[in-house]
Amino acid sequence: MIKLLLRNSKEKIIYGLIISSALITMGILFWIFIFIVMNGMPHLNLQFIFSNYSGEETGIFPMIINTLMVIGITIIIAVPIGISTAIYLVEYAKNGRVVNVIRFSVELLAGIPSIIYGLFGMVFFVTILNFNWSILSGTLTLSIMILPTIIRTTEEALISVPKEYREGSLSLGASKIRTIMKVVLPSAQSGILTGIILGMGRISGETAAIYLTAGMVPRIARGILESGRTLSVHMYLLAKEGISFEEAYATATILLLLTLILNIMAKILSRNQES
Amino acid sequence: MESRNVIEIDNLNLFYGDFQALEDINIEIERNKVTALIGPSGCGKSTFLRTLNRMNDLIENTIVKGDVILDGVDIYKEINLLDLRKRVGMVFQKPNPFPMSIYENVAYGPKAHGVKNKAILDKIVEENLKKAALWDEVKNRLDKSAMGLSGGQQQRLCIARALAVEPEIILMDEPTASLDPIATLKIEELINELKKKYSIIIVTHSMQQAGRISDKTAFFLMGEIIEYSDTTKLFSNPQKKKTEDYITGRFG
Amino acid sequence: MRNLLDDKLEEAHEMLLIMCSLVEENINMAMKALINQDLDLADKVIDNDELIDSYEENIEDLCIELIATQNPLGSDLRKIFTMQKIISDLERIGDHSENIAEIVKLIGEQELIKPLIDIPKMAKIAIEMVHDCINMYIDGNIELSIETIKRDDEVDKLYEEIYSELIELFNDNKEYKDQIFSLLLIGMNLERIADHATNICERAYYMVEGERVEL
Numbered sequence: 001m002i003k004l005l006l007r008n009s010k011e012k013i014i015y016g017l018i019i020s021s022a023l024i025t026m027g028i029l030f031w032i033f034i035f036i037v038m039n040g041m042p043h044l045n046l047q048f049i050f051s052n053y054s055g056e057e058t059g060i061f062p063m064i065i066n067t068l069m070v071i072g073i074t075i076i077i078a079v080p081i082g083i084s085t086a087i088y089l090v091e092y093a094k095n096g097r098v099v100n101v102i103r104f105s106v107e108l109l110a111g112i113p114s115i116i117y118g119l120f121g122m123v124f125f126v127t128i129l130n131f132n133w134s135i136l137s138g139t140l141t142l143s144i145m146i147l148p149t150i151i152r153t154t155e156e157a158l159i160s161v162p163k164e165y166r167e168g169s170l171s172l173g174a175s176k177i178r179t180i181m182k183v184v185l186p187s188a189q190s191g192i193l194t195g196i197i198l199g200m201g202r203i204s205g206e207t208a209a210i211y212l213t214a215g216m217v218p219r220i221a222r223g224i225l226e227s228g229r230t231l232s233v234h235m236y237l238l239a240k241e242g243i244s245f246e247e248a249y250a251t252a253t254i255l256l257l258l259t260l261i262l263n264i265m266a267k268i269l270s271r272n273q274e275s
Numbered sequence: 276m277e278s279r280n281v282i283e284i285d286n287l288n289l290f291y292g293d294f295q296a297l298e299d300i301n302i303e304i305e306r307n308k309v310t311a312l313i314g315p316s317g318c319g320k321s322t323f324l325r326t327l328n329r330m331n332d333l334i335e336n337t338i339v340k341g342d343v344i345l346d347g348v349d350i351y352k353e354i355n356l357l358d359l360r361k362r363v364g365m366v367f368q369k370p371n372p373f374p375m376s377i378y379e380n381v382a383y384g385p386k387a388h389g390v391k392n393k394a395i396l397d398k399i400v401e402e403n404l405k406k407a408a409l410w411d412e413v414k415n416r417l418d419k420s421a422m423g424l425s426g427g428q429q430q431r432l433c434i435a436r437a438l439a440v441e442p443e444i445i446l447m448d449e450p451t452a453s454l455d456p457i458a459t460l461k462i463e464e465l466i467n468e469l470k471k472k473y474s475i476i477i478v479t480h481s482m483q484q485a486g487r488i489s490d491k492t493a494f495f496l497m498g499e500i501i502e503y504s505d506t507t508k509l510f511s512n513p514q515k516k517k518t519e520d521y522i523t524g525r526f527g
Numbered sequence: 528m529r530n531l532l533d534d535k536l537e538e539a540h541e542m543l544l545i546m547c548s549l550v551e552e553n554i555n556m557a558m559k560a561l562i563n564q565d566l567d568l569a570d571k572v573i574d575n576d577e578l579i580d581s582y583e584e585n586i587e588d589l590c591i592e593l594i595a596t597q598n599p600l601g602s603d604l605r606k607i608f609t610m611q612k613i614i615s616d617l618e619r620i621g622d623h624s625e626n627i628a629e630i631v632k633l634i635g636e637q638e639l640i641k642p643l644i645d646i647p648k649m650a651k652i653a654i655e656m657v658h659d660c661i662n663m664y665i666d667g668n669i670e671l672s673i674e675t676i677k678r679d680d681e682v683d684k685l686y687e688e689i690y691s692e693l694i695e696l697f698n699d700n701k702e703y704k705d706q707i708f709s710l711l712l713i714g715m716n717l718e719r720i721a722d723h724a725t726n727i728c729e730r731a732y733y734m735v736e737g738e739r740v741e742l
Contacts, residue, residue: 175357511604
């Protein structure tokens with residue numbers, strides 16, 4: 001009887017600990033969210049969003065456009081390379097030394113702090129290739145940075161495609177390429193898209209790597225060889241230089257919103273895949 | 276005049292690396308008959324089935340020795356792999372329709388072999404769904420996803436998909452293993468119907484199923500064919516002790 | 528492995544042996560009733576036949592159950608199928624004994640026209656045949672079956688002798704014509720019993736060898 005009571009109370013304590021951990025985590029998240037939005041909202045208006053950042057104007061429109069541009073171009077560069085690598089790894093490579101080297105490199109790339117990417121980008125793209133501080137340097141650097149994410153998620157999506165699909169297609173006399181393009185990739189589509197969106201989230205929030213490679217000119221870049229400041233860099237500067245905390249909070253709110261939208265999209269897509 | 280045998284196999288040996296999965300297989304598969312392959316798990320019957328459309332090629336370090344002659348042509352030496360698989364279709368253990376529409380599933384094979392004309396594709400889809408006894412059930416929802424069909428319907432769709440490339444031989448790897456008895460019966464009826472036009476080779480774990488649908492039965496054990504004869508004879512009066520022990524359940 | 532099937536088969540075999548000994552006993556009693564003109568014994572034979580019939584039903588039920596639930600194949604299938612056939616032969620043998628008992632009752636107390644010699648001889652051989660053929664089914668002994676079947680010829684020969692002997696008596700003994708006719712029928716019944724025993728041998732041969740044979 002006492003044993004039973006003891007066991008019961010032990011279970012209750014563990015249960016209580018688990019629940020409170022969950023509540024604390026959720027609480028902190030909410031608190032950060034509300035703190036930023038509360039501080040950001042007063043300064044947030046259409047004029048702030050849609051005006052330039054020069055002279056009297058303190059709008060963030062150029063930064064929004066630059067951010068979207070950086071996201072778009074990075075995706076265009078990284079996705080084909082990432083998907084192709086994943087296809088090679090899953091569908092073609094036989095388990096051997098080459099694959100292990102590639103897998104190891106991918107893991108390594110994923111673990112490197114972003115500031116190192118920034119330094120590399122600055123040395124290689126900005127200086128050696130002489131692209132200067134530009135959208136091109138920035139997006140190339142970010143592409144390398146998000147490649148592991150895209151490769152890993154695509155790999156997982158491809159692996160989760162049942163081998164029966166491949167066998168079904170091959171058994172009909174379809175070629176391997178056709179099997180991959182028509183059956184495997186479409187089946188893995190939502191998994192791959194989820195990976196891409198996660199990558200986009202990472203790009204939009206990245207500061208160090210883009211700050212060191214795309215520069216911080218607060219204007220809309222009129223070409224990929226021009227420098228352009230993104231939202232996160234803008235926020236960093238506003239806060240670090242102590243220019244305006246209200247503007248920093250307002251920018252953060254916009255950034256938060258962008259990340260939120262991307263995450264919700266990823267959720268919806270991965271849910272679609274499950275069903 | 277077509278010869279009586281559709282496949283003739285001479286001294287087939289298959290190795291996965293050092294492991295010998297098939298040993299000295301000699302067998303003649305008759306045209307327009309249902310041939311059942313039975314035996315305990317790991318006896319090589321599925322491996323054997325997969326040598327007939329060279330699906331084993333997908334597995335690394337597979338070495339095949341001996342001759343597999345399909346209508347006078349050695350399928351390991353004298354024929355393009357894709358052409359072979361067009362002639363030798365396959366239906367798998369788990370129904371595996373592609374995650375696309377019913378129509379696209381059936382049209383997939385013909386498209387892969389270069390049929391582009393929509394009218395011709397329409398005709399192929401309808402014909403083969405009819406052959407697979409599925410047309411009446413799906414004709415109003417051809418554009419709906421195949422994943423919405425029941426297990427038995429999915430398997431019949433897979434049969435229609437295999438038929439659509441006009442094979443001569445259909446390999447079936449435990450096609451009813453995941454189906455309920457009613458769906459199983461429908462597939463068995465279908466097999467009985469299909470043997471008029473196709474030669475069917477079926478791997479099955481159910482001796483009752485082999486008995487119900489096949490004309491000839493081969494009993495595999497440890498990578499060898501122990502006995503191959505008319506189904507009735509094999510199940511009522513097997514000639515080998517090992518076969519008797521297996522079919523009466525006094526095996527091992 | 529397959530204890531369930533083996534146990535049930537064993538059970539069926541035991542029932543078959545009992546049925547067989549009942550049948551043997553009934554032929555014996557029918558003959559005794561004839562020789563001693565014991566009408567009570569004849570009644571007992573007739574009663575016993577119901578028991579034999581109920582054994583046939585029970586064994587048949589068991590066979591159906593085994594086929595329906597155990598999916599027997601190979602030698603199991605042949606064993607069950609053969610048993611099914613054998614019990615119907617045994618049941619017919621039982622019917623013939625019953626016929627003999629009925630005839631014994633018809634003859635009644637009337638003095639026998641002559642001492643019976645060949646008919647008991649026929650009966651003895653027929654009983655041995657039935658006994659042997661069941662044993663060979665249980666043991667799967669083919670040699671025994673060939674021996675057994677040869678004896679069918681002896682029975683047929685004895686029957687022919689009885690037949691001509693009785694026909695000869697028939698013309699001079701009009702007052703015994705019913706009895707003579709009855710004795711002829713008894714001979715015929717015994718001959719049929721030997722035929723059924725031959726059938727059982729043939730079926731047992733099929734069971735062992737998997738091939739039919741006309742012995």
